[in-house]
Amino acid sequence: MRKSLKVMLTAMLMAALVFSVGIVSACSSGTSEEDAAKIEELTNQLTEAEKKLKEAEDEVKKLGEQIEAQKMTIGGTDNIDYMLADDGNSYIAIGPNDSTTDSHFEIATVYQGLPVTEIGEQAFSGYNEENLAAGTVKCVIRSVSIPSTVTTIGKKAFAYDGQLVDITFGGPFDPLSGEEALQQCGFTLVKFPVGQTGIPNGFLRENHSLETVILPEGVTWIGNGSFFDCSNIKDLYFPESITRIEANAFWGSFYITIANFPTNLEYLGKEAFYYCVNIAAPVVFGENFKFFGGNAFYNSRSIPSITFTVTEGWYSTQSENTTPGASDTTAMTAEQMTGDLKALLTKPGNEQEGAMGEYFFIRA
DSSP: OHHHHHHHHHHHHHHHHHHHHHHHHHTTTSOHHHHHHHHHHHHHHHHHHHHHHHHHHHHHHHHHHHHHHHTOOBSSOTTEEEEEOTTSSOEEEEEEOTTOOOSEEEOOSEETTEEEEEEOTTTTTTOSHHHHHHTSOSOOOOEEEEOTTOOEEOTTTTTTOTTOOEEEESSOOOTTSOTTTTTTOOOSEEEOOTTOOEEOTTTTTTOTTOOEEEOOTTOOEEOTTTTTTOTTOOEEOOOTTOOEEOTTTTTTOTTOOOSOOOTTOOEEOTTTTTTOTTOOSOEEEOTTOOEEOTTTTTTOTTOOOEEESOOSSEEEESOSSOOTTSTTEEEOOTTTTSSOOHHHHHSOGGGSGGGGGGSEEEEO
C-alpha cells in the first residue's frame, strides 16, 4: 500500500511536469513578458506539487510505522499465548502455546502493540512432571519471569507446578488478585517486589519446600492462608509496615523461626500461627493492636512471652464477627490482660480452664 501510493504520487508529479512543459511550448509565440509570467506561475505550481508530494510521503511513512507498531512485541519468550482483554486496550497471558516443550517462560511487556497487564486464571496451572508423564501437558514449568506491566495475576495462575522453583516479579501487583496463584509449587525462596502492599489469600499455600520469604517494607497485610501449610519456612522477617495478618496465614509452618514480630500490628486472625512450634521471638502487641483471633498461637509453645501494651478495653468472645460490648462479649479486666499471656494463648483449650485460647479478644 505504502509503495503503490508513493508510485501514484510520483506519477502525478511527472504528469504535472509534462503538462507544464507543453503549456510553455504552446505559449512560446507570446511576448517574453507573458512567457516569463507563465513560467513563474508553473514553477510555483511545481514547487507546491513537490511540497504536497513530500507531505504525502511523510504521511505514508507515519501510517507504515503505526502499522508496524501494532504488530510489535517487546520482551518475552515466544512460547506463550495471549488473549486480547475485553476493553481492547491490553493483552492477557493465557498459558504456554500448544507446541512448546520449554521449561522457562518470560511474559512479554508488549504484545502486538499493546501492554500485557494480566495473567489469566489457571493459565499456567498443572504443568508438572506427573501430568507430563500422563500426557495431559507437553511441558514442565521450572522458571517464570513476570514484567512490571502485569498488575493482575489470576486465581491459581501457576498452581500445582511442582517443579516451578524460580519466579521473578518485575514490579508490584494487585494483592486482591493472585489467590492461590503459587499453590503447591517447588520454591525454596520467594522475594516479593519493592512496592508490594499485600500478599494475596493462599498465594503460596502448601509450598512444602519453601524456606525463605522476603517481604519488602511497605507490605501492610498478609492474606488468609497466604503461607498455609508451608511447613519448612525457616527464615522470615516482618517489616514494620505490617498491620494485619489474616486467618491461617502461617497455619502449620512448623519450622518458622521469626526473628521479630511486627510492633505496628492491629489485627491477628484466627489460627494465624497455628502449630508454629518453633517461633522463638517474644510477642509484644503494640498500642494499635485491637483483634486477636481464636487459637492464633495454638500450640506454638516456643514463644518466650506474649504481652499486651494496652491492657484496658478488651473483651473476649467466641464470635469472630461482633463488636466490643455486644451481648456475646465478656469484658476483660486490665489485670487479666496484664503480664505474660503465653499460657493463656498458646495452649490447646483442653489444657486450660475455660478454653480461653479458643476465644477471640477484641478491643474497643
